[in-house]
Amino acid sequence: MTGGYCMIMHYTVNRIPVGVLGASGYAGRELCSLIAGHPRFSLAFATANEQRGQSVRLNGQIVTFVASDDADLSSAALVFCALPHGASLPWVERAREAGAKVVDLSSDLRPGHGAPRVPYGMPELGAEARQAIRGATVVANPGCYPTSILLALVPLIRADLVRAEATIVANSASGVTGAGNSPKRELLFAEVAEDFRAYGVGNTHRHLTEMRATVAAFGSHADLVFTPHLLPVARGILSTITVPLTDPLGDAVAFYRDAYAGEPFIQVSDTPPSLRDVAHRNVVALSATMLAGTRQPTLLVTSAIDNLMKGASGQALQNANLMCGLDECTGLPE
């Protein structure tokens, strides 16, 4: 019988043990779910200090949280570190000392944050970036907003299409899982439903650091304006990005299709993507169009991701696949 056949297959392949530090948050749970469905990874441990001892069902698998100090780091070939920003670095080091590779989901090791440089885990930045991830022992997993914005900008910068002295304007809107699951009054249902608001206004959001550093690394000196917003949805990020160009793009959609030819997790479409298109999928959906009625050539790019998938846990697993010599797509819904 097929069902049994499938199950047998799952147990006959050798599985690589991976651990999750900080497994009770939204990203951590998503990671455990993805690992539960991954054909080559198995979950060595999942830590959650506050909820230690508790069991949850994630993607058909019962996961019991342990305290971080009780996790045997050496039992994992690779550790996902999904701890809060600032708390991550010591655990990355401990995991390294225990011999595990690390994908760090915090911002601590990302470009521009001053820590010792490790590869930035955004394979679609190009062959060099992907190669660096493959060979890395530690990878800094990108922020959710930067994932949705940088993959829209980098092809333009690389093709020298962004006007000098330009101001790039990125407006993003995120579902509330992006703000974590610690109880805060402003995140209560009765506060968020039927509301919409900007936050981190005035270019004050932490994610600007890695965006500026990455944009600069690719040679652009454009001003970057970034304003995030809080949406009354659980998951998803939509970024709407205005880019002053040196020259009009004849076919903006074709430009992105060319730029990302062969990339399994980037989907370029003729019409603007919506959150619904990317929910529970590890993809960036992109579309672009020249703006009508402007004197200077200006491009509008829209970009959608699931903040918990390509914006966090899915991309982390994609990086882990590369670091473990597996096919990059293993266990990831396209």
Next chain:
Amino acid sequence: MTGGYCMIMHYTVNRIPVGVLGASGYAGRELCSLIAGHPRFSLAFATANEQRGQSVRLNGQIVTFVASDDADLSSAALVFCALPHGASLPWVERAREAGAKVVDLSSDLRPGHGAPRVPYGMPELGAEARQAIRGATVVANPGCYPTSILLALVPLIRADLVRAEATIVANSASGVTGAGNSPKRELLFAEVAEDFRAYGVGNTHRHLTEMRATVAAFGSHADLVFTPHLLPVARGILSTITVPLTDPLGDAVAFYRDAYAGEPFIQVSDTPPSLRDVAHRNVVALSATMLAGTRQPTLLVTSAIDNLMKGASGQALQNANLMCGLDECTGLPE
């Protein structure tokens, strides 16, 4: 007894009869609700061809819809025309012929649309605009998006603060009542909930016409980029606007407080407004801040309105108050 006393007061004042053409849409119903609570207007008729004969309870008052052709236009001193764009003009003329003043909520008569010029019903554009509305027999009620955007831009333009050759980027997000209540699959709950998307991308939205015409009338030649989005909320518009300036504004909030001193329906705050702040109120809530970390001085303005109130019916009533010689605030929740 107070309750009785209040009711008596309502009947002893002379009321001005007003009619609503197109009363079954979201804006039309909101108008009927506002009129039901208005101390000086009474509802002469409310038309809705498809729903004629049906009665609904709006703000404690039972309203029975009649067919447009059955409405006695001459029974109203003022008619609100809330018919679809394109269908409005003949009814404006009929109402005028019957002797009624008209507030037209369609785009047909707004700036830039080529029809004979009538005053644009946005009193906060200044003393001249308000004076023109007071003396008008027909007023073009502004679009919802332009209301939220123009009131953010005009003070800057007037003060000559917008950089020449600038690109102003306005991103707006609207609740679904802005799309009307005709049954469409894309507006079903199961399609809109947990989703967010841009539409009218590439500067193709109808509201750009009146925004460009108004901005030009105040002397700006900036490029204007406008991208609307559909929010999973019932009502409200938030606009996030990036404006390149000639010089930094020392105190952006104070600038707007000065510009709108004495305006009852404009509320400037230190922190960015949210939809919740303006729901069911006839106000524009504004905040502004200079952007950090840009080489060129750039301002970020956020602006929130209730699309059915200050974005449509509330502003229409505000205009009607002026046209009828009443206090501008009568019957309007600030």
Next chain:
Amino acid sequence: MTGGYCMIMHYTVNRIPVGVLGASGYAGRELCSLIAGHPRFSLAFATANEQRGQSVRLNGQIVTFVASDDADLSSAALVFCALPHGASLPWVERAREAGAKVVDLSSDLRPGHGAPRVPYGMPELGAEARQAIRGATVVANPGCYPTSILLALVPLIRADLVRAEATIVANSASGVTGAGNSPKRELLFAEVAEDFRAYGVGNTHRHLTEMRATVAAFGSHADLVFTPHLLPVARGILSTITVPLTDPLGDAVAFYRDAYAGEPFIQVSDTPPSLRDVAHRNVVALSATMLAGTRQPTLLVTSAIDNLMKGASGQALQNANLMCGLDECTGLPE
């Protein structure tokens, strides 16, 4: 000018000072909003220990919270006590000692709770109940669920229509404001949206006490089954109630219309009410129908309230109106 005229009127009548203890919760804020719009009450103080010193805009009025210990209880002719269950009783006593009448929104003084008996603040239970409220110095404001259920049941009990040995089944669903605004993980947007669940199952909800006591007081010994549910909406309660009858009711809607003739805050309709019908209104909307295809005569009643209005603050104000000799409807949206 009318606007000015209205304002003058507001200041020429004598206003009765009232205070709110526990003003920062959802019910407390709603009370402050209602008081701001009330033509005969003025807000003497609003307490909120955690948020003392903070100001909020409620219904156009700026309210600044003070600590409970800093409130001058003697400055109010009547005090609304919206403190948590269990914390209320000492403050009711303090307010009484300071000479103020009290409407207590907690469950501490409600029927069946063992405290000294005070009138139960549900005027629609009949002439006797209303008279008792009018003469009371302290009134126990009913719970939200009991308001929606008891007003459906009492007319049937009074008419001796409920079958002996019957089991009455009341299923209710409430918006999340009913659970308060203290930050709890289970009330976060990402947890509540797209979810629905029963809680307090097995007849364990606190509100059963006052329902059983009231039903018994009217002479019924039926078994009462009550199961509340949490809805992904901000406000509103819908109760669906199955009642075994002695005999079929010929016209169930007419029965309720008769029972509540002249009651301004009870609206009986031919079709089942929905939350939308009662939002922001101080009404109970009721409908009823005999069940088809059952061997024993059984009635289905549906009942909708706004949990913050008729389910809490609106009903509290209705009681305060009666206790202060005002028209019962003053300042309350029907």
Next chain:
Amino acid sequence: MTGGYCMIMHYTVNRIPVGVLGASGYAGRELCSLIAGHPRFSLAFATANEQRGQSVRLNGQIVTFVASDDADLSSAALVFCALPHGASLPWVERAREAGAKVVDLSSDLRPGHGAPRVPYGMPELGAEARQAIRGATVVANPGCYPTSILLALVPLIRADLVRAEATIVANSASGVTGAGNSPKRELLFAEVAEDFRAYGVGNTHRHLTEMRATVAAFGSHADLVFTPHLLPVARGILSTITVPLTDPLGDAVAFYRDAYAGEPFIQVSDTPPSLRDVAHRNVVALSATMLAGTRQPTLLVTSAIDNLMKGASGQALQNANLMCGLDECTGLPE
């Protein structure tokens, strides 16, 4: 590489071609998605008259709709008929004539509907039911509400625990996908959000027929009261069921655990299930508790399903698996 390895596996097994009639509705799309991820089925055709020629991406697979008349019914070994109630029967016959087995998702062939009797596709009703499905050429797939209610009731009836002359009260609440995706004003986001209402009150819902017939087939003559409600969520059904018992159940949860031992798609829990627990899974989540404070023993059962999975397409696939000799669980998320 694992990814490639997986893909190879998918193509080396023999796949059974299945077709979907009525593929553009919510249930039809869910079916296509499930088939896209099924290791032993392949999609022969998907019909949608109105949307013929259009392509959609469902679970990573591009599906192009054809008109029903253009579908080659003989190309499928099994046809899922997801056409509207009333329109289904002729197509079931056509598919049978073309030699295909049929799972019919309409109500036309369900118990009590008068059509020629075919097995009722609810395998968990017991060994006999499951055996009948295995041998059937046509199966009537159960309604969503009956799935959530009957699986709660049948074990009690079978154990003779339901009191004679009892009234069983089933209250259910469903997400809006249960109402289909035809554009209707009452299903617009702005109408459904922040609302909740009963419909089909008075025992008038179509699903009562199959529930009564099934309950009677198991020997119960209890009165059945069923009231469905519309929830502001996309998917899921929660049923709250009150059952008068002959005797108290000592451990209600254990009773259900025993009754459904070995059933992969029934999950009995100590605490009441919520919609979130079952989203995108083909399970019925059940819990039960005796009611406190009643004179007569009464049980409260809560039951949650995803209306598009176990309530429609998932259960249809489960039946198809049985009819095709596959493991019952193949391709179904537990």
